[in-house]
Amino acid sequence: MVEYAESVHPRATNGLLFGLLADEVVNSLEENNVRKALTMERIENEVNSALGNNELKQNFMPFAAEFLGFMTHYIKDANFKVCLTAIQITRKLLVLNIV
Numbered sequence: 001m002v003e004y005a006e007s008v009h010p011r012a013t014n015g016l017l018f019g020l021l022a023d024e025v026v027n028s029l030e031e032n033n034v035r036k037a038l039t040m041e042r043i044e045n046e047v048n049s050a051l052g053n054n055e056l057k058q059n060f061m062p063f064a065a066e067f068l069g070f071m072t073h074y075i076k077d078a079n080f081k082v083c084l085t086a087i088q089i090t091r092k093l094l095v096l097n098i099v
Contacts, residue, residue: 020067040081
Protein backbone atom coordinates (compact mmCIF):
# COMPACT_ATOMS: atom_id res chain seq x y z
CA MET A 1 0.00 0.00 0.00
CA VAL A 2 1.28 3.44 -0.94
CA GLU A 3 1.70 5.99 1.87
CA TYR A 4 0.84 9.63 1.07
CA ALA A 5 1.83 12.75 2.93
CA GLU A 6 -0.86 14.45 4.97
CA SER A 7 -2.72 17.15 3.09
CA VAL A 8 -5.44 19.59 4.04
CA HIS A 9 -7.07 18.78 0.69
CA PRO A 10 -9.17 15.67 0.10
CA ARG A 11 -7.42 12.70 -1.49
CA ALA A 12 -9.21 10.19 -3.71
CA THR A 13 -8.58 6.46 -3.75
CA ASN A 14 -6.38 7.00 -6.83
CA GLY A 15 -3.95 8.89 -4.55
CA LEU A 16 -4.53 12.28 -6.16
CA LEU A 17 -5.74 15.39 -4.37
CA PHE A 18 -9.31 16.17 -5.39
CA GLY A 19 -9.04 12.96 -7.45
CA LEU A 20 -7.18 15.08 -9.97
CA LEU A 21 -3.87 16.62 -8.89
CA ALA A 22 -0.54 15.28 -7.71
CA ASP A 23 0.76 16.63 -4.41
CA GLU A 24 3.64 18.47 -6.08
CA VAL A 25 1.23 20.45 -8.28
CA VAL A 26 -0.77 21.72 -5.31
CA ASN A 27 2.39 22.32 -3.28
CA SER A 28 3.93 24.32 -6.12
CA LEU A 29 0.83 26.48 -6.36
CA GLU A 30 0.72 27.11 -2.63
CA GLU A 31 4.42 28.01 -2.37
CA ASN A 32 3.78 31.36 -4.08
CA ASN A 33 6.69 30.93 -6.45
CA VAL A 34 7.45 32.31 -9.89
CA ARG A 35 6.00 29.21 -11.57
CA LYS A 36 2.55 29.82 -10.13
CA ALA A 37 1.00 30.83 -13.47
CA LEU A 38 2.45 27.76 -15.19
CA THR A 39 1.19 25.56 -12.39
CA MET A 40 -2.29 27.04 -12.72
CA GLU A 41 -2.21 26.31 -16.46
CA ARG A 42 -1.23 22.73 -15.67
CA ILE A 43 -4.22 22.49 -13.32
CA GLU A 44 -6.49 23.83 -16.05
CA ASN A 45 -5.18 21.14 -18.40
CA GLU A 46 -5.83 18.47 -15.76
CA VAL A 47 -9.39 19.72 -15.29
CA ASN A 48 -9.96 19.68 -19.06
CA SER A 49 -8.61 16.13 -19.26
CA ALA A 50 -10.79 14.99 -16.37
CA LEU A 51 -13.93 16.49 -17.86
CA GLY A 52 -13.23 14.74 -21.17
CA ASN A 53 -12.51 11.30 -19.72
CA ASN A 54 -15.20 9.32 -17.88
CA GLU A 55 -12.80 7.45 -15.59
CA LEU A 56 -10.97 10.63 -14.57
CA LYS A 57 -14.27 12.45 -14.20
CA GLN A 58 -15.57 9.77 -11.81
CA ASN A 59 -12.49 10.26 -9.60
CA PHE A 60 -12.93 14.03 -9.66
CA MET A 61 -16.70 14.41 -9.23
CA PRO A 62 -16.92 13.61 -5.50
CA PHE A 63 -14.39 16.39 -4.85
CA ALA A 64 -15.64 18.99 -7.35
CA ALA A 65 -17.19 21.27 -4.70
CA GLU A 66 -14.02 21.21 -2.56
CA PHE A 67 -11.93 21.84 -5.66
CA LEU A 68 -14.11 24.82 -6.54
CA GLY A 69 -13.49 26.24 -3.06
CA PHE A 70 -9.77 25.67 -3.55
CA MET A 71 -9.85 27.53 -6.88
CA THR A 72 -11.72 30.53 -5.50
CA HIS A 73 -8.73 31.36 -3.30
CA TYR A 74 -6.73 32.09 -6.44
CA ILE A 75 -9.31 34.39 -8.05
CA LYS A 76 -7.97 37.24 -5.91
CA ASP A 77 -4.30 36.41 -6.58
CA ALA A 78 -2.04 39.37 -7.42
CA ASN A 79 -0.75 37.57 -10.52
CA PHE A 80 -3.21 38.33 -13.31
CA LYS A 81 -2.58 35.06 -15.18
CA VAL A 82 -3.22 33.05 -12.03
CA CYS A 83 -6.39 35.02 -11.34
CA LEU A 84 -7.67 34.69 -14.91
CA THR A 85 -6.99 30.96 -15.08
CA ALA A 86 -8.74 30.40 -11.75
CA ILE A 87 -11.76 32.30 -13.10
CA GLN A 88 -11.74 30.23 -16.29
CA ILE A 89 -11.59 26.94 -14.37
CA THR A 90 -14.37 28.08 -12.03
CA ARG A 91 -16.54 29.20 -14.94
CA LYS A 92 -16.05 25.90 -16.73
CA LEU A 93 -17.14 23.90 -13.68
CA LEU A 94 -20.17 26.12 -13.07
CA VAL A 95 -21.29 26.21 -16.72
CA LEU A 96 -21.12 22.42 -16.93
CA ASN A 97 -23.16 22.21 -13.70
CA ILE A 98 -20.43 20.10 -12.17
CA VAL A 99 -20.99 21.67 -8.75
